[in-house]
Structure formats: structure tokens, C-alpha cells
Amino acid sequence: MSLPRIAVDAMGGDEGVRVMIDGAAEARRRHDQFQFLLVGDEARIKTALDSHPNMRGASEILHCDDVVGGDELPTKALRRAKTTSMGLAVNAVKIGDAGAAVSAGNTGALMAMSKLALRTMPGIDRPALAAVMPTLEDDDVIMLDLGANTEADARNLVQFAIMGAAYSRIILGRKPRVRLLNIGTEENKGFDRLREAAAELQNATGLDMQFDGYVESDKINRGEVDVVVTDGFSGNIALKAIEGTARFVTDLLRNAFTSSLRSKIGFLVSRPATELLKHHLDPNNHNGAVFLGLNGVVVKSHGSATAGGVANAVTVAARLLEENLTQRITADLAALHALKGDVDSNGSAEK
Amino acid sequence: MSLPRIAVDAMGGDEGVRVMIDGAAEARRRHDQFQFLLVGDEARIKTALDSHPNMRGASEILHCDDVVGGDELPTKALRRAKTTSMGLAVNAVKIGDAGAAVSAGNTGALMAMSKLALRTMPGIDRPALAAVMPTLEDDDVIMLDLGANTEADARNLVQFAIMGAAYSRIILGRKPRVRLLNIGTEENKGFDRLREAAAELQNATGLDMQFDGYVESDKINRGEVDVVVTDGFSGNIALKAIEGTARFVTDLLRNAFTSSLRSKIGFLVSRPATELLKHHLDPNNHNGAVFLGLNGVVVKSHGSATAGGVANAVTVAARLLEENLTQRITADLAALHALKGDVDSNGSAEK
Numbered sequence: 001m002s003l004p005r006i007a008v009d010a011m012g013g014d015e016g017v018r019v020m021i022d023g024a025a026e027a028r029r030r031h032d033q034f035q036f037l038l039v040g041d042e043a044r045i046k047t048a049l050d051s052h053p054n055m056r057g058a059s060e061i062l063h064c065d066d067v068v069g070g071d072e073l074p075t076k077a078l079r080r081a082k083t084t085s086m087g088l089a090v091n092a093v094k095i096g097d098a099g100a101a102v103s104a105g106n107t108g109a110l111m112a113m114s115k116l117a118l119r120t121m122p123g124i125d126r127p128a129l130a131a132v133m134p135t136l137e138d139d140d141v142i143m144l145d146l147g148a149n150t151e152a153d154a155r156n157l158v159q160f161a162i163m164g165a166a167y168s169r170i171i172l173g174r175k176p177r178v179r180l181l182n183i184g185t186e187e188n189k190g191f192d193r194l195r196e197a198a199a200e201l202q203n204a205t206g207l208d209m210q211f212d213g214y215v216e217s218d219k220i221n222r223g224e225v226d227v228v229v230t231d232g233f234s235g236n237i238a239l240k241a242i243e244g245t246a247r248f249v250t251d252l253l254r255n256a257f258t259s260s261l262r263s264k265i266g267f268l269v270s271r272p273a274t275e276l277l278k279h280h281l282d283p284n285n286h287n288g289a290v291f292l293g294l295n296g297v298v299v300k301s302h303g304s305a306t307a308g309g310v311a312n313a314v315t316v317a318a319r320l321l322e323e324n325l326t327q328r329i330t331a332d333l334a335a336l337h338a339l340k341g342d343v344d345s346n347g348s349a350e351k
Numbered sequence: 352m353s354l355p356r357i358a359v360d361a362m363g364g365d366e367g368v369r370v371m372i373d374g375a376a377e378a379r380r381r382h383d384q385f386q387f388l389l390v391g392d393e394a395r396i397k398t399a400l401d402s403h404p405n406m407r408g409a410s411e412i413l414h415c416d417d418v419v420g421g422d423e424l425p426t427k428a429l430r431r432a433k434t435t436s437m438g439l440a441v442n443a444v445k446i447g448d449a450g451a452a453v454s455a456g457n458t459g460a461l462m463a464m465s466k467l468a469l470r471t472m473p474g475i476d477r478p479a480l481a482a483v484m485p486t487l488e489d490d491d492v493i494m495l496d497l498g499a500n501t502e503a504d505a506r507n508l509v510q511f512a513i514m515g516a517a518y519s520r521i522i523l524g525r526k527p528r529v530r531l532l533n534i535g536t537e538e539n540k541g542f543d544r545l546r547e548a549a550a551e552l553q554n555a556t557g558l559d560m561q562f563d564g565y566v567e568s569d570k571i572n573r574g575e576v577d578v579v580v581t582d583g584f585s586g587n588i589a590l591k592a593i594e595g596t597a598r599f600v601t602d603l604l605r606n607a608f609t610s611s612l613r614s615k616i617g618f619l620v621s622r623p624a625t626e627l628l629k630h631h632l633d634p635n636n637h638n639g640a641v642f643l644g645l646n647g648v649v650v651k652s653h654g655s656a657t658a659g660g661v662a663n664a665v666t667v668a669a670r671l672l673e674e675n676l677t678q679r680i681t682a683d684l685a686a687l688h689a690l691k692g693d694v695d696s697n698g699s700a701e702k
Contacts, residue, residue: 073539136602147534150541183498183587188424190501190584217588218595233541236534237568237585241592244569249600251487 004099006317007092010040010048011067011085012105013310014303017041020104021048023301023310025055027318030311034318037062037098040085064088068109070303077109078116086110090117093296100297100317102288104310107300111148111291118294121326123333126152127293128160129232129300130167131239132286132316137223142168143181145232146239146289152231154196161201162336163292164227165209166328170319175210176226181234182214189214197229206339207332217241243283284309288316293329297321355450356386357668358443361396362418362436363456364661365654368392371455372399374652374661376406378669381662385669388413388449391436415439419460421654428460429467437461441468444647451648451668453639455661458651462499462642469645472677474684477503478644479511480583480651481518482590483637483667488574493519494532496583497590497640503582505547512552513687514643515578516560517679521670526559527577530566532585540565548580557690558683568592594634635660639667644680648672 010020017040028034035058038045042063049055066083081087086105092098094117103110111129120127130144144164145152152160161178168176180198182190187198194214201211215225217238230238283302287309291298297320301313361371368391379385386409389396393414400406417434432438437456443449445468454461462480471478481495495515496503503511512529519527531549533541538549545565552562566576568589581589634653638660642649648671652664 071537136599150534181588183501183584183591186422216591216595218591218598220592221595221599233534234585234588237532237589238592240534240567240569241571241589242596244567244572245593245596246600247569248487248572249597253604 004096004321005035005037006314006321007037007039007062007089007098007101008314009085009089009101009103009105010038010045012103012110012303013301013305014070015104015305017044018048019305019307020301020310021045021052021055022307023305024059024314025052026307026311027314028054028058030315031318034058034314036060037089037092039089039092040064040067062088062092068105070106072106072109074106074108074112077106078112081113081117087113087117090114090298093298094118099321100299102299102301102310102313102317104301104303104305104313107147110298110300114291114294114296114298118296118298120293121295121329121333123330123337124159124163124293126156126159127291128156128163129235129289130164130292131289132171133221133239133242134286135221135223139172139223139226140286141220141223141226141228142171142176143220143228143230143235143239144292145230145235147232147236148291149232151233152193154193154200157193157197157229157231158200158204158336159293159333161197161209161211161227161229162207162332163329164229165207166325166332167290167292167320168226169208169328170323170325172226175208177212177224178209178227178229179212179215179225181217181220181228181230181238184216185214204336204339206335208335284312286312288313290316290320292325295326297325355672356388356448357665357672358388358390358413358440358449358452359665360436360440360452360454360456361389361391361399363454363461363654364652364656365421366455366656368395369399370656370658371652371661372396372403372406373658374656375410375665376403377658377662378665379405379409381666382669385409385665387411388440388443390440390443391415391418413439413443419456421457423457423460425457425459425463428457429463432464432468438464438468441465441649444649445469450672451650453650453652453661453664453668455652455654455656455664458498461649461651465642465645465647465649469647469649471644472646472680472684474681474688475510475514475644477507477510478642479507479514480586480640481515481643482640483522484572484590484593485637486572486574490523490574490577491637492571492574492577492579493522493527494571494579494581494586494590495643496581496586498583498587499642500583502584503544505544505551508544508548508580508582509551509555509687510644510684512548512560512562512578512580513558513683514680515580516558517676517683518641518643518671519577520559520679521674521676523577526561528575529560529562529578529580530564530576532568532571532579532581532589533565535567536565555687555690557686559686635663637663639664641667641671643676646677648676 089101128145129148299317440452479496480499650668
């Protein structure tokens, strides 16, 4: 059986059609079973495809003229869900024309369109945005929510933990270590909702994850945790602080290395070391945030991602399809409710 | 007129008495007008003082046996405010025996003792913890609250902005640029309390600050803002994410530089550049977080600070005394209330 294809919003992002098509083509060079539905301006997509003979038999074009603006309010963009490249890519997942959608457009609009078209999975109250970040060790860490919900209660946080753990197992191939983000590791730290979620996760011993309590934001990238769970406000603050500081330090480093002739020579000699560092920190290597908890896979590529970054986002979408992310989350939710003795048939936990 | 002296909790911190006394002595070498009240075990303080003839005529010892534990609950520590080195250092400020207190002990206990002994200033509902961080430009940025209050409403945030701006003016010598931490810069982002605080700060045009709206956490260190205002949960998340990432990148860099002979040679040649980087990122160079909004100056030194770090914390305390921080905040609060047309005599804003 062939895999379901991936719908690519060719118009989103700061870099235009070419980088999206180049990225899809690069992903297909890595895995030649991918099939694509390319949504957007047909003439521009065709021009971009000219450089990629490997895409010819693998892609269909769905033409449209309309594009969601980068600064557009989600409520306004929602009204054009049926005419925009972003809306049509998401709709392709809804109607079964594709298994996953990838867009580099406006995050708020993509979230709103995806929620409305795909709806949340049974047992999930709110979807969450999850991303993968590097650590000092070999394994990557997943953090969620990164901004899909400004607030989250204890029940949301438990669901985020289950969704993040399912995603992490696909990446790591083992039982992930899960923690809640807090401002200390002592039991009395933070909010009531954190303590309630911690208590519930501590008791849910039958789940395919290891809950290790709280983590502070200076320990996210130490390799001691696989899934960091938080509300969208705190998650967004932590993610951007990490991204901003990585850039801040590399900018300082660049200034320092170019401040004297001796430093310049040192920089040239140690180029392999700084290349390694750059490779490790380049956000393109971890591109592709995922909306978890919907009936379908939607991946957000960074607006300024390179073709290599887009290829990574497309690969994330493909991998989650191959590994049946949605079904894994459903199974974990069922296990949680079985532990709690719920009889609710639609799978939502009663409080 | 001689300056009020500084009470130093000689027992707090992971590094023991010697680092606190060495730090105070280093601060006094920079500014020889400082006088000290050294609180803690007399014998150990005397031994540490033996290396510092410059401290002899400048310090008095207040002996006590009891010490607040690093993991002790603040509520428990509070009961020993009259017997511990931390409690007695803070009490010295209360009774006018010192103008400021510096401790490297348990942050929660120091906050609780300081609040109880010194009380919040008229017009301030809650004190806040503020720290200084480096930026890509020459000027440092101040962020608050960093964890004194888990939550903050709009009124608290406005007061934090006024306190942070008063502190920033002392450091920068000019009108500071103030922003609220948020997960986007659009008006509809974040919580109602952020929008309310933004509206009030926007209208308060007579204050000695320039309010520039929101800042995202990846822009804190770009040199575009002087004071970042937030609640204690988000502030603590952002601060630790920044600290942790700076350490993460320097660790990666160290690994990269030592991974090959060529890199090692490059590292040696470019040592001046990496020293500059290390100097810029060393937390000791920005040591000394301040509890703002109390009737007296209390400075928290990092538990693992070096003597040089302690010297910086002591210098922060001295500078805030010299520059009359508390009176500056009082004047700004009066200006805010005059703008709002409040007639409340104790200076607290009516809602």
C-alpha cells in the first residue's frame, strides 16, 4: 500500500514558492516514496518544478490565487479557508486527498484553519504546537505547547504530556522521560494546575512514558529530559529565549573572532569546530513544528527556513504519517482512561 | 556625610564565609568608602579577614551561630529571623544599623524575611526581583520580576515597570526604554492583564521612561530595550532559559574546540576572542539581583558566585544606596498618581 501523500502550501513563508518546492524535492531525494499535492500558483510552481525531474511523477498541482498574509488576523484568514493555498492544503487532509499538510505561512491562521477543518481528536480538548530542539546529548528534546493555547489547565497539561510522549517515542524509539516546566523542582513551586497535573501523571504508571516531575528552563537542553510540557505562553517564552540566546552567543562569537587579526587566524584554523557548532544550532536542522491532537497531521515550517529546513519539515510530516502518530495518541488516551476507571465512551476524562 | 554601611550575610551561599569576605574586600578595593557589618560566625569571619588589611577599620562583626539552609522552606526559615545570619543582616537594615543587606543564601527565605522586616514601600503592592543581563550593545538590560511573585496583575506590572525604570536610570543615566514581555508584538497577543498594563503605561506620558509596547523573549538581549517587565513565573522561565542556553552553547563550543588537533590549535590562537566571550557571558559579571519595592535595599548574590561575583553584588547594593533608589521610585509613583488624578494620600493607585 502506498503512503498517503503530503499537501504542501507552496505560497506560505517569507522565501516564496521556490524554497518550498526545492525543499519538497530535497525531502523526496532522501525518501523516494513521497507523493505531493502542491497548492498555490500553478505557473510559479511549474517553473520551480523545472529544476526537479525527481518530482515530475510524484506531484499534482492544485491551483489557487489567494494567499494568507503573514500579519493577517487568524479570524480574518479563516473566512478564506476555501480559497487560500493554506486553507486548501489543510482541506486536502480533511477530505482524505492528503495525509498531512505542511505550511510556512502565518502560524495563528494555520492553527485556526487546522482546528476548524480537522477538529481535535476524541479525548483531546485542545491541540498543542510541539517542536524538537537539540540537547548536549545525542537525543533531541520535544517541547509543547509553544503557543497554540495561551493558557492550559491541569487536564490540558496531562493531554499534552501524552501527545508529546507519543511523538517522542517515534523519534527516540524508547519510553520517553517527561517533565513539566516549572520555576523550581520542589513540590510547592509554581501553580496549582502544575501540581494537579504532576499528581495525575505520577499516578498514571501504566503509560508508555516515565514521568520525572518538574524541569527548570535552564535544564531543557541538558539531555536529562525527552518531553517538556507547559502552557503555550510559558513554552513560547522559553523557546524564543533559547533561540534568541543561541543567536546572541553566536553573534558575540562572530564579533569576538573578527576583532583582531590573531582571532581571525584562529577562526580560520578552527573552522571545523565552528562549523560543527553552527550545524548543531542552525534552526533549519530542527525545522517543522507539529500541531498535535488533530485528526490529521499539520506541520508548520519556519517562515524563513531554507530549502533544507523545508525538507526537514516535510520529512517530519512523512515520519508522523508512517508511524501513525494519531493512532498512538488514541491508544495512550485509552490506557490513561482505563487506569482512571473512566467509562466515558468518547474517551474524554471526567473530572 | 558618610554613606550608610552594608550588612553582609557571611554564611549564605554554597562557597562559605571566605568567598563572601573576599568579595566584600574586593568591592572595598574598588570603592574605599564602603563600611560593612559582617554577620555570622565570628571566628570564621576573623580568619577570612586576616587576608584583608583594607577591611580592618571598615568592618564590624555581628556574631551568630544559626544559618538558613539552602533547601529550607521560607515559612520555616522565617521563624528564625532573629537568630540566623540572613535574618540579622536584613534586620540591620530595618533598625537603621545598615543601609543595605547582601546575602547569597536561600532566595525564597531572603524574600520572605525582607518582606516581613522591611515591608513594601507606600504605593507598591508587591516587591519584585530584578536582575541585570548583558546585551549585544554596550548597555545592560534589566528584567523583573524573576520569581518573587508567581503571578502578577496589570497593576503589579505597572508598578514593576516604574521600579525597573528607576533602577535602569541609575545604571544608564538616561530615560530607559521599557517593554512588557509577551509572545508576540501584536496588540491582541497574550493575556488581558498585559493589554491593561500596556494601556496604562502608554497613557502615563509624564513618567521618566519611554514605553515601547511588547517584547518577545528572543529580543531581550538585542540592545533594543532597557527594562523587560513580566510576572515572576514567565520572568524566571525566560531568565533560566537564557542562562541555560548560554551555558549550552559554550559547552558545545568547548566540545567542538577540543574535538580535533586542528581545532585545539585554532582555540589556542583565538584564545583572546574566546576569553572576551567568556568574560561577557560569565554570570559573575552581572551578579546581584535586587528586591525592588521594599523600604530598604536587599541584594541577592548567586549561591555559586566567586569572590568577584560577590564584589559585584556588594557594588550593586552600594550604588543603589548612593543613588537613592527608594526615593526615586517614590517620586515616580507620585508622578503616576498625579497623572491619573488620584487623591489617595498614601500613594496607592485606586482602581
